[in-house]
Amino acid sequence: MSASSATLAPLPALHIGQYTIPVPIIQGGMGVRVSGNRLASAVANEGGVGIIATVALSLASKYYKKGKDYYQANVKALIDELQLSQEASPGGIIGTNCMVAIRDFEAMVRTSVEHGAHMIISGAGLPLRLPEFAASRPSTALVPIISSLRAARLLAARWRKLYRRLPDAILFEDPNTAGGHLGIRRNQLFSEEYSSEQVVPQLAEWSRAEYGDEIPIISAGGIWNRSDIDRALSLGAKGVQMASRFLCTYECDAHPRFKQAFIDAKESDVVIVDSPAGLPGRALNTPFTRSLFHGGRVASKCFATCLDACTCREEKDAFCIAEALHRAQQGDMERGLIFTGTNGVRHTHMSHVRDIFRELLTGEGSEEGAAA
């Protein structure tokens, strides 16, 4: 069978809160403007959920003036991104990613809700107060990212008791494959215990037994092609979140040199760094990480006070993560830090978001299809 004639069974729609998502794919939020309005609207136009990452969104905006009013600038930049994405995808489902660990978490949630975000995905800490900050628009779906069944239980019970609402979905991110900050300690990495294979079925069973399947489980981390999606659904997930797959799209909001770095990278170029957020992070091996590993001085001056707790600001023994990620997003491949999932290095060429969806839905143009 040729690649172009490959056919696949339709994927089931995903129901989260009041939304029916025609294609059960959520695009993972990628901070410091790697997923801004362009990527989010392109994904939403294909029937998935487009996610604008809110962390340090202002740095590449007209609102940020170095050292001045970083938080206000983030609010204005987020309003712009939401408006632009809604204009580009009027019928699409567009949400935001708000990290608990950032200082303006509450402001990012409130701004998202007030400016029409359909969904808020929230991790890097347990979003215990998310329903309170999002209360002005109950239709916004709230989706916490968790790293274990224990965390899911705790959060759902807490939200039910305090806010009389449940998470509209729960997203599990596999730290063994996901990109960016990872939700476990470095010494827990690469253990089976925290893998999707173990945790997704536990969560699906818990949702079924305790909540009559009312909380759909979303699987994230290491999802690249249609077989990965089918596998996640067979484990009990109702949908997937994919981030690394969208890095080398024309619509991804980062600089072309940032995207080229993935195309040039090889499998051994995925490394783990210790983020000043106190979490391990998965990144590409670049001059920045090599310098970091050899004790070089790398962007060590805090200039955005983005994180609640930050070893760069407090102990001056790390690097400024906002600055390092921003440099990469702007195309500075010498001094920038590039986050990636284990799959980021599989990119061989640039694509349009539309082509990726076509491949995932029909098999057309897929590696598997081509091999068949």
Ligand SMILES: Cc1cc2nc3c(=O)[nH]c(=O)nc-3n(C[C@H](O)[C@H](O)[C@H](O)COP(=O)(O)O)c2cc1C
């Ligand atoms: C460049 C990059 C930046 C990311 N930034 C964020 C972020 O700001 N907030 C967040 O919750 N997750 C972030 N992530 C994690 C993704 O949203 C996603 O859950 C994860 O990477 C899924 O694994 P995959 O990349 O294998 O698809 C980031 C991932 C990448 C690759």
